[in-house]
Amino acid sequence: xxNFKELKAWQAGIEICKVIFELTKQFPGEERFGLISQMNxxxxxIPSNIAEGCGRKSxxxxxxxxxxxxxxxxxxxxxxxxxxxxxxxxxxxxxxxxEMIVQAQKMLxxxxxxxxx
Numbered sequence: 001x002x003n004f005k006e007l008k009a010w011q012a013g014i015e016i017c018k019v020i021f022e023l024t025k026q027f028p029g030e031e032r033f034g035l036i037s038q039m040n041x042x043x044x045x046i047p048s049n050i051a052e053g054c055g056r057k058s059x060x061x062x063x064x065x066x067x068x069x070x071x072x073x074x075x076x077x078x079x080x081x082x083x084x085x086x087x088x089x090x091x092x093x094x095x096x097x098x099e100m101i102v103q104a105q106k107m108l109x110x111x112x113x114x115x116x117x
Contacts, residue, residue, distance in 0.1 A: 009104060009108050020040060020042075020043035035086075050069050053065025070105060
C-alpha cells in the first residue's frame with residue numbers, strides 16, 4: 001500500500017481536476033450532459049485511479065490502475081482539442097491545460113516504470 005497523497009502524479013491530477021471543473025463551467029449549457037460531463041469524469045478519473053491503485057495489494061494491480069489513469073489523461077487531452085475546435089476555449093488556454101496533462105502523463109509513465117511487476 002502506498003500513500004497516494006504524497007505522489008506528484010496524484011497531486012498533478014488534483015490540479016487538473018480543479019482547472020477542468022472551472023473551465024467547463026464556462027461551456028455552453030447544452031454541453032452539460034455531453035462534453036462537460038465527459039471532461040469532468042475524465043479529470044476525476046486520473047487521481048481517483050492513482051489512489052485506487054495505491055490501495056491495492058499487488059504491484060500488478062497498481063500498475064493497471066496507473067494505466068487506467070494514463071488512458072483517462074489521453075482521453076481528456078482529446079476532449080480539450082475537441083472543445084478548442086468548437087471554440088469553447090482559446091487555443092492558448094487549451095495548450096496550457098494540455099501541457100499540464102502531458103506533465104502528468106510523464107509522471108504516470110515514470111511511476112509505472114518504478115513499479116516492479
